[in-house]
Amino acid sequence: MDYQKLEKTLVLFKPDALKNSLSGFLLAQLSEFHTGLCLVGAKVVHVSRMLAAEHYREHQGKDFFASLLDFITGKLHYPQDPEKRQVIALIFQGPEAIGKVREMAGPTNPQLARLRNPGCIRALGTIIPILDSAGKVIGERMDNLIHASASVNDAEREIKLWFRPEEIPFSRRLFPSVMSTKYYYYNHNRLLETYEPESVCLVAPGIRVWQTDLESLDLLKRGAAAPYSLEAVAAKYLMHETEFIRDLED
16 A cells, blocks of 8 residues: 555644643544544654744734744643643544544534534633733633644645654655755754754754755755745754753743
């Protein structure tokens, strides 16, 4: 079977799902028994602001963008416990994976989910009022437990943002990948080919990367337009670099 031709989708268990101990239930709901889909990737992620901003980049500039980042990074649910701020990222693969998972997830708004599909995952979510400093309601936040890719293009972008090639079994490798033959470093929003103080290594010779990531780095270094931004590449390859995360949180 040509697994690259099977549809794939990214799923995130958001901080509200983890805080309410729903991860086991969600995994059971999305299991192969219920969906016919295969789980091909899973990881626990501390979500940096850069990763969050890249994931929700279509909402940049909107009034709720900052609160959206606070939500997915876990700050809203764990304001005093930064070590608990995390999400679970998963990849499911199989026929009609995107539609099946979105059907299981249900409408984005938990209230609509309970009305239209009371058995769906987001029917367990809730609406939280957003208050200003005086206690006045100025908006609302949807704690809807789960993210699921909306389209084939979104799924590819999101999977490549949250996962490296080696985090997926070779037999299920989803997109073309290559071995890097050079070094690339990240230093305060700058891309470098040689090390400078305070730089962090993005990729090195012998490291397997998504082909589009390496193409992007090569183009960006030459000042050309690229498939992905420097932030989109850096957010993934530096995902668990402690110093990098601290720098982003300051």
